Amino acid sequence: xxxxxxxxxxxxxxxxxxxxxxxxxxxxxxxxxxxxxxxxxxxxxxxxxxxxxxxxxxxxxxxxxxxxxxxxxxxxxxxxxxxxxxxxxxxxxxxxxxxxxxxxxxxxxxxxxxxxxxxxxxxxxxxxxxxxxxxxxxxxxxxxxxxxxxxxxxxxxxxxxxxxxxxxxxxxxxxxxxxxxxxxxxxxxxxxxxxxxxxxxxxxxxxxxxxxxxxxxxxxxxxxxxxxxxxxxxxxxxxxxxxxxxxxxxxxxxxxxxxxxxxxxxxxxxxxxxxxxxxxxxxxxxxxxxxxxxxxxxxxxxxxxxxxxxxxxxxxxxxxxxxxxxxxxxxxxxxxxxxxxxxxxxxxxxxxxxxxxxxxxxxxxxxxxxxxxxxxxxxxxxxxxxxxxxxxxxxxxxxxxxxxxxxxxxxxxxxxxxxxxxxxxxxxxxxxxxxxxxxxxxxxxxxxxxxxxxxxxxxxxxxxxxxxxxxxxxxxxxxx
Numbered sequence: 001x002x003x004x005x006x007x008x009x010x011x012x013x014x015x016x017x018x019x020x021x022x023x024x025x026x027x028x029x030x031x032x033x034x035x036x037x038x039x040x041x042x043x044x045x046x047x048x049x050x051x052x053x054x055x056x057x058x059x060x061x062x063x064x065x066x067x068x069x070x071x072x073x074x075x076x077x078x079x080x081x082x083x084x085x086x087x088x089x090x091x092x093x094x095x096x097x098x099x100x101x102x103x104x105x106x107x108x109x110x111x112x113x114x115x116x117x118x119x120x121x122x123x124x125x126x127x128x129x130x131x132x133x134x135x136x137x138x139x140x141x142x143x144x145x146x147x148x149x150x151x152x153x154x155x156x157x158x159x160x161x162x163x164x165x166x167x168x169x170x171x172x173x174x175x176x177x178x179x180x181x182x183x184x185x186x187x188x189x190x191x192x193x194x195x196x197x198x199x200x201x202x203x204x205x206x207x208x209x210x211x212x213x214x215x216x217x218x219x220x221x222x223x224x225x226x227x228x229x230x231x232x233x234x235x236x237x238x239x240x241x242x243x244x245x246x247x248x249x250x251x252x253x254x255x256x257x258x259x260x261x262x263x264x265x266x267x268x269x270x271x272x273x274x275x276x277x278x279x280x281x282x283x284x285x286x287x288x289x290x291x292x293x294x295x296x297x298x299x300x301x302x303x304x305x306x307x308x309x310x311x312x313x314x315x316x317x318x319x320x321x322x323x324x325x326x327x328x329x330x331x332x333x334x335x336x337x338x339x340x341x342x343x344x345x346x347x348x349x350x351x352x353x354x355x356x357x358x359x360x361x362x363x364x365x366x367x368x369x370x371x372x373x374x375x376x377x378x379x380x381x382x383x384x385x386x387x388x389x390x391x392x393x394x395x396x397x398x399x400x401x402x403x404x405x406x407x408x409x410x411x412x413x414x415x416x417x418x419x420x421x422x423x424x425x426x427x428x429x430x431x432x433x434x435x436x437x438x439x440x441x442x443x444x445x446x447x448x449x450x451x452x453x454x455x456x457x458x459x460x461x462x463x464x465x466x467x468x469x470x471x472x473x474x475x476x477x478x479x480x
Contacts, residue, residue, distance in 0.1 A: 122154055135164065165216055318345055420456050
């Protein structure tokens with residue numbers, strides 16, 4: 001039996017702000033339990049739902065030296081869907097109303113968390129063969145493991161994997177402050193280790209010292225070796241390219257299943273979606289005050305409203321697109337200018353644009369089921385989960401060819417009768433608009449071809465099982 005430990009700042013269903021939580025919550029369940037014992041460590045945030053807190057059992061506690069003080073480290077545990085999840089409890093660091101508070105406060109919180117995650121292992125009687133670290137919040141684990149923990153035989157020989165979910169966030173702050181907080185010697189704060197443009201960089205530390213590096217799609221693994229996507233670390237990514245691999249994320253096919261989804265008006269699958277998707281569409285049109293029209297092309301958007309997601313492209317051409325026979329349903333929050341932009345278009349094109357500027361999981365399910373197409377023109381997208389869900393629900397993705405979008409959406413080829421969606425190459429508003437209008441043309445003029453594409457999209461497999469096999473290969477290769 002090989003022991004694998006996931007360490008992350010969030011994990012479904014306990015705490016979630018993004019796709020990281022989905023990965024850490026889903027992947028350990030799908031790794032083959034005959035060969036691997038996968039467990040998870042995360043912080044015990046005070047804002048966690050009481051329902052989860054009530055399930056936790058006290059395991060142990062001790063005191064740990066950190067940042068010139070001795071701090072309490074409590075360990076709570078729950079076995080959830082067959083996976084042991086440990087929570088590190090400390091009121092100084094994890095009494096908060098959201099997981100991330102900003103710099104430099106988060107440097108201290110997650111440095112403490114990383115050191116505590118290593119320190120609790122002997123007391124929970126679990127020695128991992130591999131510690132699988134996720135994003136900058138756990139970047140110090142491979143560094144700490146390389147440093148003082150080597151003095152203890154228990155820790156020698158433990159391998160580490162560092163997974164980049166989004167290279168844009170790296171845990172950067174000035175060297176003096178970071179060195180003082182994290183307690184590492186000067187040796188580590190040099191340009192070939194943790195120093196980055198004269199600052200300290202926690203993610204970089206993890207990427208230098210991890211035994212293997214993964215990211216969440218094949219294309220993104222290639223992109224981050226280039227300056228445009230590399231966020232200043234492209235040189236390091238090229239230097240470590242033999243240890244870098246891209247494994248595309250999956251989605252939870254139990255949670256996202258149009259056949260059993262209790263939030264839908266009518267359930268459906270790839271054999272009977274034609275009439276039943278329409279029932280979901282007209283129900284949503286009524287609910288949101290849109291013109292009720294079963295035949296109009298409905299385009300869904302469920303997203304954080306930020307630059308990264310390509311909303312500046314939509315801003316350029318939304319007026320033009322609203323002259324077409326389409327409806328837009330937008331759900332999400334984010335930058336104020338994009339929130340207000342969609343509110344404006346809803347006011348201007350009442351009946352054809354619905355802007356729901358908040359987040360609601362139930363409404364997200366309804367939009368995936370009701371919409372005919374799903375727009376995702378991202379500037380960069382390490383993996384993306386929304387396009388995987390839209391494929392599953394038969395809402396054809398319209399995406400830019402970047403990162404995971406390129407890896408998971410096969411562009412429609414009308415001559416060969418292949419494809420599961422539509423894509424464009426350049427980050428250009430009119431190229432995006434041309435692709436949306438091409439999708440409109442197929443929808444209205446070649447409905448039979450459109451329906452065949454919906455069936456192909458729904459039959460594509462992006463469950464966690466396929467990704468889990470690739471992670472198992474990586475673990476086997478590392479352990480040897």
